[in-house]
Amino acid sequence: MTQTPRILHVEDDPDIREIALVALEVVGGLTVDQCASGPEALQRAPGIAPDLLLLDVMMPGMSGEDTLAGLRAMPQFADTPAIFMTAKAQPAEVEKLRQLGAAEVITKPFDPMTLADQVLAIWERSRAGG
Amino acid sequence: MFEEFASLLGLTQFALLYVSSVGGLVCVFLFILGRSIRISREQSVLLDRKDAELALQWRAMEAHAMMNVSDAAGRMVEVNDTLIRASGYSREELLGRRLTEFLMPDDNSPTAVREALELMGYWTGETKLRRKDGGVFWTRTTIVAARDRNGRLERTVSLRTDITEIKARQAEAQNRALLDRLNDEVYVFAADTLQLLYLNRRALAVQGWDNSGYGGRTLADTTEGFDDAVFRDRVAPMLAGETEAMTYESILRGRPVEISLQLEDGYEGRARFIAVVRDISLRRQAEEARSQFVATISHELRSPLTSVLGALKLVTSGAFGQLGKKPGAMLGVALRNVERLIDLINDLLDLEKLDAGRMTFSMTRIDMSALVDEALAANSCYGDQLQVQFRRTGLRAVREIEGDRARLIQVLNNLLSNAAKFSPPGGQVEVELRDAPGALQVLVHDHGTGIPPAAQAHLFERFAQADGTNGRRPGTGLGLSIAKSIVEQHGGSIRFTSTLDVGTTFCVEFPTPLSLSQAA
Structure with missing residues (x-):
């Protein structure tokens, strides 16, 4: 039996939320909950109990990095695999995000037809301990 | 007698x-x-x-004084020892020749001399003469004419005093006056002892010294924490005669500066350095601002493009059902152009990083053979779209080079996609790996339209893409310029040969690790 993860997607841009929702749910058949900001994610995450975190980096107010730090402070999300999505594709930036404990960094613009496959592959790798 | x-x-x-x-x-x-x-x-x-x-x-x-007597025709008939010593010529070499033959080309005194002798019977002025060894010597000269009873010129006597040193000092004084007007700091110091010989006004102000206050000081007194050994290491190639000048950047007194060093022989034959120190804080701030601007703009553009690209891809991929032929074609146009915009933004970001020297390369040992396979796999889909087939030829064995994996893939992708783009439908592109002396070569051969001769000279310039994509997806015109920079950052080179209607071959050459270690 293949178990698919429940994903918490945090993204401030409503259009990108919409595209990602279709890409992950309609194209990829995954289960997704979405939040429009870091504080909303911190508030709703315990109720959603996601298996995987998909976080935009540049958000007004609380950034993706700060959101991850907030979630990591909750014991139940201390080890939840996290993927950052960023429009800043410089290698230094990507490396910095990996240092923060991201399993992977997906650069924008992403391909909605392959996003779900990408996310699943990262999740499988994380579960396998990679 | x-x-x-x-x-x-x-x-x-x-x-x-x-x-x-x-x-x-x-x-x-x-x-x-x-x-x-x-x-x-x-x-x-x-x-x-x-x-x-x-x-x-x-x-x-x-x-x-130097003295010579010349006949009516201007030929020297008598010269004294001082003139012989100063000129470096022997008496025999001077006698019978005109002194004007020894004037430097920019000395215009002969006309003035003729006119003055005619009018007044004598001339006084400065002359610039060439020594036998090619050097220059300046003289303060008086020439007197002797005439016969009928007023015909019989002979002239010239007396000259060597003023070369005075002229040199005057020139140096003028140069120093100019240097004092500069906003850059100028330091002149002895190459051996590093003793300061001259500071311009700006340098004195920065050091807080007055004009007479640096007599016994050395370069070490100008900079806190000056490391004599580090400095001597840096200038060793100059002292060894390998280079006359060098420019480098440093931090002085907490500010970024550009230091230009020049080595020259002083008047006393004692080598000395001339250092020009330029504050580049403003330049750095401008570069930082530009870099920030490019990064911000690219981010701001990428976010909406993510939505546009995502929406178009979802619709054109049939996620919401099949589209009619016309709407599908129109959305296809929109999709291709969004992808082009994204390519352009990525290329501009790369160029900005290359220009600012901020493109980072994580160098590792890479099997070029496997990398070529990877690039072929990544481009096969694009080839299929254009009905162009890629074929691997040449070496298949492991061949390692030192490189940045992602950047090398970027170079290969550029060459492969270009080759496909410029090939006719049904065409073939061969990708060949081969050994060269101390190097490894990747060659990409296409059998397309070729590059027009007029475009060949500018091919690696920005926005220099030649026409002839046959209406297919055009590029940004930046790819080859970026590829060239990346290859050169790897110590390699890129070149091409092309014949119209026959095809083009691009050759990328990388030094192999053995030759790299030998070069080091």
């Missing part, structure tokens, strides 16, 4: 009047002597007594 000597003195005494630096006493004395020689032969006894003094004065003049 005696009469000749007396006659010569008659001219000489006059000439000497105009040579201020010879010394008034000598002139007056010789003048009196010359006159007395002519007064009468009866007074020769008196003259005899004066012979010793005359000879002494003559020797003084000989030692001080």
Whole structure:
């Protein structure tokens, strides 16, 4: 039996939320909950109990990095695999995000037809301990 | 003999009047002597007594001034030892030649001399002469003309004093006055002891010293924490004669500076450094602002493009059902152009990083053979779209180079997609890996339209894409410029050969690890 993860997607841009929702749910058949900001994610995450975190980096107010730090402070999300999505594709930036404990960094613009496959592959790798 | 000597003195005494630096006493004395020689032969006894003094004065003049006598045609008929020493020519080499032959090309005195001799019978001025060794010597000169009873020019006598050093000092004073007007700091210091020889006004102000305050100081006194060994290491290639100048950036007093160093021989033959220190804080701030601007713009553009690209891809991929032929074609146009915009933004970001020297390369050992396979796999889909087939030829064995994996893939992708783009439908592109002396080559051959000769010279320039994509997806015109920069950052090179309607071959060459270690 293949178990698919429940994903918490945090993204401030409503259009990108919409595209990602279709890409992950309609194209990829995954289960997704979405939040429009870091504080909303911190508030709703315990109720959603996601298996995987998909976080935009540049958000007004609380950034993706700060959101991850907030979630990591909750014991139940201390080890939840996290993927950052960023429009800043410089290698230094990507490396910095990996240092923060991201399993992977997906650069924008992403391909909605392959996003779900990408996310699943990262999740499988994380579960396998990679 | 005696009469000749007396006659010569008659001219000489006059000439000497105009040579201020010879010394008034000598002139007056010789003048009196010359006159007395002519007064009468009866007074020769008196003259005899004066012979010793005359000879002494003559020797003084000989030692001080250069002298030559020229005939009516300007040919030298007599030269003294001082002129011989100063010019480096022998007496034989000088006699019979005109002194004007030894003037530097930028010395325009002959016209003035002719006119002055005609009008006044003498000329005083400066001349710039060429020594036999090619060097230059300046003289303060007086030329006097002697004429016969009919006013015809018989001969001229020229007396010259060497003022080369005075001219050099004047030139240096002028240069220093100019240097004082600079906003950059200028330091001149001895190459061996690093003792300071000169600071311009700006440097003095920065150091807080007055004009006489650096006499005993060295370069170490100008910079806190100055490391003598580090500095000497840096300038070693200059002292070894490998290079005359170098420019490097550093931090001085907490500010970024650009330091230009030049090594030159001083007037005393003692090597000295000239250092120009330029504050580049403003330049750095401008670069930082530009970099920030590019990063921000690219981010701001990428976010909406993510939505546009995502929406178009979802719709055109049939996620919401099949589209009609026309709407599908129109959305296809929109999708291709969004992808082009994204390529352009990515390329501009790369160029900005390359220009600012901020593109980071994580170098590892890479099997180029496997990398070529990877690039072929990544581009096969694009090839299918254009009905172009990629074929691997040449070496298949492991061949390692030192490189940045992602950047090398970027280069190969650029070459493969270009080759496909410029190939006719049904065409084939061969990708060949081969060994070269101390290097590894990747060749990409296409059998397309070829590059027009006029476009070939500018192919690696930005936005230099040649026409001929047959209406297929156009590029940004930046890809090859970026590829070239990336390859060069790897110590490699990129080149091409192309024939119209036959095809094009691009060759990328990388040094192999063995040759890299040998070069190091």
